[in-house]
Amino acid sequence: MNYRKLITIIEETATEGGREVDPMARVVIVAAVFDNPWAGQGFVEDLNAGIDSVASDLGALLAPRVIEALGAPLEAYGKAAIVGLDGEIEHGSALIHTLKFGNHFRDAANATTLLPAVEKRGPAGVQFDIPLKHFTDATIRSHHQSVEVRVSDAPHAGEILIALAGATRGRPQERLAPLSTEQ
């Protein structure tokens, strides 16, 4: 898997709302920036060849790095595809909305649910928020959360940035009644 750069972000929250967060909330984001496999080809009707050339390798690159940097069991996860200005959002979606990509993360994390995602087109340094949900039950409200990311100088117009995110727990001071109490 060729990439221009690989970014790992580890964020730990020790206090929130003026109170200690125990255990500390750790969120990890790993992102790769690489050439859009469909760059310069005009409108490509069938994206499968590009998906096959990138998606699985990308999942295999990113997933273990999230698990390793997390250093504790993953409880929530999500993904992102940010397409440079010369590409289509569909190009980013193509690379993350396939089991060839996501199963690497699910297998590494012993997860079962669909990965929530953000797909967006933007200039280098564009800010985006990755949504995360519980790794085995997407209805578990305590684990609905998102993390803000901005990667400097990426993606360039002909590039795509793909990221995976994982968290060790739910929101730092989660205290909402579960979904079941409203059903």
Next chain:
Amino acid sequence: MDTQLAESSPLLDLSTRSTLNDYSDIAAASGLRKITCTVEELPHDELGSITRATATAVIANPWLGTSTTHDLAERTEAIAPLLAKMLSDRLLDALGGAKHVEAFGKAAIVGTAGELEHAGALIHTPFFGNLLREALEGSSIICFVDGRGVPGESLRIPMWHKTAAATRTHYQTLEMSLPDAPHAGEIAIIAAASTGPRPHARIGDRTTDRVITSEILKGIQL
């Protein structure tokens, strides 16, 4: 924490302890809200790769509401070493140890309810700088940026060579942003390091420059 409480607490030996895990006591003593480490790996044909990292601590401003004549020394001496330790532990972990660190830099951004001097206090004294330099096994002055800012602030942290500051190949900056920080009553303190020079450094050095003075303005060819 007030001074009396600090004096009555047992002394900790942080010189050999890692703050990567199980550091809630250090976090509480420094007023830490969150700590972030961002690592950027750039594949490189000759060097294999260049890794650049920032470590950022966001803490409660310990001097909120004090006047511009307030003595900053006591809190600086208590907090700055904790910040230096937490941040250098993360940079060393990200870059694979001090032997891989070639360049470094630092920054502090104080929230809008604080004073610029509060940011400076936490990075411009030996209680931060000397400990960071020693941990990264450097000898140069550490270059920096400081300022007052709002959450989401974007900044570029300058770095230069850790033992030979005038080494031109290692003049570089790392762009970063501070999501949700610093709040008005907070300070963000940042340390940065790189395992190498600029990716394709090729603008010579002091050792290769010929003597250049304003004399050259007398014979400019357009």
